[in-house]
Amino acid sequence: MSDSCHKAYITTPIYYVNDIAHIGHAYTTIIADTLARYSRMSGLDTYFLTGTDEHGQKIEEAAKSRGKTTQAYADEISATFKNLWDDFDISYDKFIRTTDEDHKIGVQKAFSQMHKKGDVYKDTYKGHYCISCETFFPTIQLVDDEFCPECGKSTTIVEEESYFFKLSAYEDQLLKYYEDNPEFILPKSKRNEVIRFVEGGLQDLSITRTSFDWGVKLPTEFNDPKHVMYVWLDALMNYLTALGYGGDEEKMDQWPARVQLIGKDILRFHAIYWPAFLMSIDMPLPKHIAAHGWWTRDGEKMSKSKGNVVNPKEVADAYGLDNFRYFMLREVPFGGDGDFSQKALMDRINSDLGNDLGNLLNRVIGMSGKYFEGNVHSSNVAQYYQTELDEVHASLDLLEPLLYDMQIHRYLEELWRPLTVANRAIDKYEPWNLMKNGKEEEAMALNGLIVAILAKVSVMLYPVMPAVCTKISNALCFTIDTESWKSLVKDRALLAPFNLKKIDPLFPRIEAPLLTQIEPIDTTEPVKKKEKEVKKESDATEGIALIGIDQFFQTSLKVGTVVAAEEVPKSKKLLLLQVDVGEEKPRQVVAGIKEWYSAEDMLGTQVSVVANLKPAKLMGLKSEGMLLAAKDEDGLCMIRPEKPKKSGTPIG
Numbered sequence: 001m002s003d004s005c006h007k008a009y010i011t012t013p014i015y016y017v018n019d020i021a022h023i024g025h026a027y028t029t030i031i032a033d034t035l036a037r038y039s040r041m042s043g044l045d046t047y048f049l050t051g052t053d054e055h056g057q058k059i060e061e062a063a064k065s066r067g068k069t070t071q072a073y074a075d076e077i078s079a080t081f082k083n084l085w086d087d088f089d090i091s092y093d094k095f096i097r098t099t100d101e102d103h104k105i106g107v108q109k110a111f112s113q114m115h116k117k118g119d120v121y122k123d124t125y126k127g128h129y130c131i132s133c134e135t136f137f138p139t140i141q142l143v144d145d146e147f148c149p150e151c152g153k154s155t156t157i158v159e160e161e162s163y164f165f166k167l168s169a170y171e172d173q174l175l176k177y178y179e180d181n182p183e184f185i186l187p188k189s190k191r192n193e194v195i196r197f198v199e200g201g202l203q204d205l206s207i208t209r210t211s212f213d214w215g216v217k218l219p220t221e222f223n224d225p226k227h228v229m230y231v232w233l234d235a236l237m238n239y240l241t242a243l244g245y246g247g248d249e250e251k252m253d254q255w256p257a258r259v260q261l262i263g264k265d266i267l268r269f270h271a272i273y274w275p276a277f278l279m280s281i282d283m284p285l286p287k288h289i290a291a292h293g294w295w296t297r298d299g300e301k302m303s304k305s306k307g308n309v310v311n312p313k314e315v316a317d318a319y320g321l322d323n324f325r326y327f328m329l330r331e332v333p334f335g336g337d338g339d340f341s342q343k344a345l346m347d348r349i350n351s352d353l354g355n356d357l358g359n360l361l362n363r364v365i366g367m368s369g370k371y372f373e374g375n376v377h378s379s380n381v382a383q384y385y386q387t388e389l390d391e392v393h394a395s396l397d398l399l400e401p402l403l404y405d406m407q408i409h410r411y412l413e414e415l416w417r418p419l420t421v422a423n424r425a426i427d428k429y430e431p432w433n434l435m436k437n438g439k440e441e442e443a444m445a446l447n448g449l450i451v452a453i454l455a456k457v458s459v460m461l462y463p464v465m466p467a468v469c470t471k472i473s474n475a476l477c478f479t480i481d482t483e484s485w486k487s488l489v490k491d492r493a494l495l496a497p498f499n500l501k502k503i504d505p506l507f508p509r510i511e512a513p514l515l516t517q518i519e520p521i522d523t524t525e526p527v528k529k530k531e532k533e534v535k536k537e538s539d540a541t542e543g544i545a546l547i548g549i550d551q552f553f554q555t556s557l558k559v560g561t562v563v564a565a566e567e568v569p570k571s572k573k574l575l576l577l578q579v580d581v582g583e584e585k586p587r588q589v590v591a592g593i594k595e596w597y598s599a600e601d602m603l604g605t606q607v608s609v610v611a612n613l614k615p616a617k618l619m620g621l622k623s624e625g626m627l628l629a630a631k632d633e634d635g636l637c638m639i640r641p642e643k644p645k646k647s648g649t650p651i652g
C-alpha cells in the first residue's frame, strides 16, 4: 500500500456517456487537475485518474434512441470527453473506460472476493428503479408512489432475480469509520448528512441485473450468464482497476487515494457503498471523499430540457481557459452551489485578475524598465521591506493546508493578500519619488520586493492557472517546478538577479459579454419520459413544507431599482412600476401596494424582485415580476437591501 505521505492518487468521477461534457463536469475535473498539479509541484508521486462510465440501462437506451450500437455510441461520447480534457490541458495520467477489458476483469475479481467474504447472496429484487439515476428506491422514498426522489422522472417497476450485497452488515463499521476519521468526508457539513443516512438504516443492495445486458458479466465460476453487474458496482471499482487491481497491479501502491473528488449528487455512492465495498474486499479506504456543490446558470438549474446548459469549451474559448478555471474555483466556496453568469466571470477577470495581478506585473515591468533597464536584484529587499515580506510569507504559509482541506476559494482569497501587499507598497513608497530623491537602492529593493511577490504568487497560482503563470514566470526569468516551489515558498528565498522581460498585458479589460448566447449542448432528450416535479421532504414542520436548497435556488431573486412609478387608473390597490433588474430594459411590475405606498414613495427606491415568475396580466397590464413584502396587522412593508446594491444583484 502507498506511503501516503509521498503519494497522491487523485480521481474524478467517471462521466456517463449519455451526455456531452458541460460546465458541471468541467468543474469537477478542473478541481482535480488543480490538486494534481499542486501535488506534483510539491514533489509528491502523483497519479491522476479520470474517464468514462459506459455501462448500464441508461447508456443502452441512449444509444438505441440514436440508432447506434451501444459500443459505437459509447466510443463516440467517451472520445468527446477525452478530447475536451485534452483541449483543456487536463494533466490526467490515465483515462479509464469501463468498457476496457482489464477493468471488467478487475470488477469480476471484486465480485468474487465479496462472495468469498460471504457478502453476496442471491434473491429476488422487487421494487422501483430509476434508470436516469441508475438507482433502486424503496417505495417509501418515491414521490407519489412513482417518481424518483432525486430527479423526478418516472421509475420502472423491476421484479427480477438478483445478487445482493450485504450492505446492512456494514452499518456499524461505517459509522465507526466516520467517527474515527472525521476528515473522510469533506466538507464536514456533508459528513453529517451521510451519518444521518446510515443511522437511518441500510438495506442490502441489489448488485446485478437481468433485464438488459450492457454490463460486466459475472465471473465464469458463477455460471449465471443472464446477470450483469449493477452499474455503480462496476463504476466505483474503476478507482482500483485503473491501478491494475485484478491485473498487473503495477500502480496499486498508489492506493489508498488521497482525494476522490465528486459532486454532492453522488455522495451516497461514494461515502456509503464505496467504503462498504472496499471493506468487503479488504482494501483500505481513501483519505478524503470531497463533494462539491451544484452549478446553476443565471440563477436557474441547468437542464437539457430548459436548453440552458453551459458549454465549457465555448466559455473557455471566449474568455480564456485559465480565466475560466480561476473563476470557477474562486467564485464558489467548495461544497456550496454556484451560479454561472458572464457578468460574474467578467467581474472576476477585470477585477481580481486584471486590476490586482495584471496591473501589478505591468507596473513592475514598467518601473524596472524605466529606472533600471529591466535589471532587477533583490539584495536589499529584507533591509528595507522586511515587514512586507513577513506579511507575504505569513499568507503563503496558510495556503497548503487550505488546499488539502478543500477550501480552494479561501486558498485563492489568501493568495491575493500578497498582491495587496505589493500594490500597497508601490502606493506607499512611491518609487518615482525615491528615484527623484536619489534613493536608488531603496527603489531597487522595492522592485525586488514586487518581483519576489509576483514570483511567489505565480508559483502558488500555477495549479489553478498553469498557462498564465508560466507566462509570468517567463517574464520573471524563472521556471515553476518543485525546486522553485521549495525555495520561493517553503524556504522563503528571493529571486536571483535577472532581467525582466516585457510581455503583452495578460488580462485585457472585457467591457461587454463576449458571448451573445452560450449554445446549449444537445438539447434533444433521447427518451421522452413523464416527469413529476419532486416535492422532497414533504414531512412538514408546523405547516411549512421543507424544500432543498436546489429548490430554493429555482427562484431567481434580484435587487431591482424602481425607475418609473404611476397609479393604475381605476384601481384602489395597484401601482404600475418599471423596475430595473440589470437587464436591457426595465421590467414592468404591477404591484398591489397602493394602500401602503404612493407612486412617489416607490420611485427611485430599491426592491427585491422575484425575477423568474411567468408573466401575468393584472387589470389588462402585463406584470413581469413580483416584489417581496411582509404584511401583518400593522400593514405592509417592502423587503429591501440594507445598503444600495447594483440593479440585478442576485439575492440568495
Ligand code: MSP
Pocket: 012, 013, 014, 015, 016, 023, 024, 025, 027, 028, 053, 235, 236, 237, 238, 261, 262, 263, 264, 265, 266, 293, 294, 295, 296, 302
Ligand atoms: N457516472 C457517474 C459517476 C460514477 S463515479 C464512479 C455520474 N456521472 S455524471 O456524468 O452524471 O456526473 C459526473 C459528475 O459531474 C458528478 O460529480 C456530478 O456531480 C457532476 N455534475 C453534473 N452536473 C453538475 C452541475 N450542474 N454542477 C456541478 N457538478 C455537476 O454521476
